[in-house]
Amino acid sequence: MKKNYLLAPGPVQIPPEILLEMARPIIHHRTPEFEKRFKDVQDLLKELFQTNNPVITFSSSGTGAMEAAIVNTHSPGDQVLVVENGKFSERLTLISKAYGLDAHVLSVPSGEAVDPQKIKATLAENPQFSSVMLEYSETSTGTMNDIEAISKIVSASNALLIVDAITALGVVNIPCDKWKLDVVIGGSQKSLMLPPGLSFLWLSEKAWAKALKSTLPKFYFDIHEERKALEKNTTAWTPAISLINGLYVALDMMSSFGWKNLFQKNQQLMEAVHNGVSALGLKLFSKSPSVSVTAVCVPEGLDGNILVDKLKDEQGITIAGGQSELKGKIFRIGTLGWIDDGDILVFFGALEKVLLQMGYSFTPGSSLKAVQEALLKNA
Numbered sequence: 001m002k003k004n005y006l007l008a009p010g011p012v013q014i015p016p017e018i019l020l021e022m023a024r025p026i027i028h029h030r031t032p033e034f035e036k037r038f039k040d041v042q043d044l045l046k047e048l049f050q051t052n053n054p055v056i057t058f059s060s061s062g063t064g065a066m067e068a069a070i071v072n073t074h075s076p077g078d079q080v081l082v083v084e085n086g087k088f089s090e091r092l093t094l095i096s097k098a099y100g101l102d103a104h105v106l107s108v109p110s111g112e113a114v115d116p117q118k119i120k121a122t123l124a125e126n127p128q129f130s131s132v133m134l135e136y137s138e139t140s141t142g143t144m145n146d147i148e149a150i151s152k153i154v155s156a157s158n159a160l161l162i163v164d165a166i167t168a169l170g171v172v173n174i175p176c177d178k179w180k181l182d183v184v185i186g187g188s189q190k191s192l193m194l195p196p197g198l199s200f201l202w203l204s205e206k207a208w209a210k211a212l213k214s215t216l217p218k219f220y221f222d223i224h225e226e227r228k229a230l231e232k233n234t235t236a237w238t239p240a241i242s243l244i245n246g247l248y249v250a251l252d253m254m255s256s257f258g259w260k261n262l263f264q265k266n267q268q269l270m271e272a273v274h275n276g277v278s279a280l281g282l283k284l285f286s287k288s289p290s291v292s293v294t295a296v297c298v299p300e301g302l303d304g305n306i307l308v309d310k311l312k313d314e315q316g317i318t319i320a321g322g323q324s325e326l327k328g329k330i331f332r333i334g335t336l337g338w339i340d341d342g343d344i345l346v347f348f349g350a351l352e353k354v355l356l357q358m359g360y361s362f363t364p365g366s367s368l369k370a371v372q373e374a375l376l377k378n379a
C-alpha cells in the first residue's frame with residue numbers, strides 16, 4: 001500500500017502524458033511520419049539550447065554524449081584542461097585519458113565552484129590547451145559553476161569550452177549561442193522528464209570547425225554522420241523511437257509552460273528546499289548550490305546511508321546518498337523535471353519522521369512551516 005516518490009537527481013518522475021506517448025505502437029523510423037516527428041523535436045531542442053545550430057540526439061545514456069563531445073573535437077595527444085570538483089567532472093578526465101589525451105586537472109575542493117579567474121590564469125600560462133571541460137551542475141555535490149563568467153574567458157581564447165549540462169539544461173537559462181559556449185552535453189533522464197536512453201550534443205561554429213580536423217577514432221558517435229542525417233530530419237543509426245516520441249511530448253510541455261516560467265519555478269523550489277533544510281538546523285554541502293540538486297550534510301553522529309534507506313524502505317521516497325568519500329556524509333534531493341510544491345512538502349514530512357526516529361532533535365513541523373512560507377512568498 002506504500003506510495004513511491006522518486007526525488008533523486010535522475011532518473012526522475014515521468015508525467016503520465018509522456019509515459020502514454022511512449023507506450024504507443026512503434027513506427028518505422030525511415031518514414032515521413034518519423035521524420036516529421038523528429039523535425040518537430042529538432043525545433044524544440046533548438047529552443048531548449050537557445051540556438052540556430054543543430055542539436056544531435058544519440059541513443060545512449062549521458063556518458064555517451066560526454067564521450068562524443070571529446071572524441072569529435074580532439075586529436076591524439078591534445079592537451080586539455082579539466083576542472084574537477086566531483087565525480088562527473090572526474091569522468092571527463094577519465095574519458096579524455098582513455099582516448100590518449102593529455103589531461104591537465106584543475107582541482108577544486110568538493111562542494112565548491114571553480115573561480116573563473118583561475119581558468120583565466122591557467123589559460124594565459126597554457127595557450128596550448130585545446131579545450132576546457134567542466135560541469136555546469138556537478139550532480140555528485142550539488143554544485144553549480146558560473147558558466148556565463150567562464151564562457152567570457154574561454155571564448156576569447158583558442159580553446160573550446162565543453163560543458164556537461166546534464167543536470168542544468170531545462171533547469172536554468174543556458175543561451176548557448178549568446179554566451180558563446182562551444183560544446184554542450186545533455187541527457188534525457190535528468191531534467192527532461194524521460195527515462196534514461198537519450199543524450200544530446202550541441203556544438204558552436206568554432207567547435208564544428210575543430211571537429212572537421214579531429215582525428216581521434218570514432219564510429220557510432222561520429223557527429224558528421226549525424227549532421228548529414230539531420231539534414232534529412234533523421235538519425236544516422238536506428239533511433240530510440242519510443243523515447244523520441246516521449247521527448248516530443250516532454251519538450252512540448254516545457255515549451256508550453258514557458259522556459260522562463262520553468263527556470264523561475266525551479267529556482268523557487270530550490271529556495272523552498274533550502275528553507276526547509278535550514279529550519280531543521282541542517283547545512284547545505286555546497287558553497288555554490290545547484291538549482292537542480294540540493295546536497296545536505298548529514299548531522300554529526302548520524303549515518304547518512306541509514307537515513308537514505310529508511311526514507312526509501314519506510315517512507316517510499318527515493319533520494320540519493322553521497323558517492324565515494326561522501327558516502328554516508330551527505331544526502332541529495334533532486335528538484336528537476338516534473339516536481340512541484342507537493343513533492344517538496346511530502347519529502348520534508350518524511351525526512352522529519354526519519355530524523356526523529358534516528359534521534360535527531362528539532363521542533364516537529366518546523367521544516368514544513370519554513371517550506372510553506374517560501375512557497376507562499378512566491379505564490
Ligand SMILES: *Cc1c(COP(=O)(O)O)cnc(C)c1O
Pocket residue numbers: 010061062063064088135137138139164165166167187190196
Ligand atoms: C547523470 C549525469 C551524467 C551521465 O550519466 P549517465 O549515467 O551516463 O546518464 C553526466 N553528467 C552529469 C552531471 C550527470 O548528472
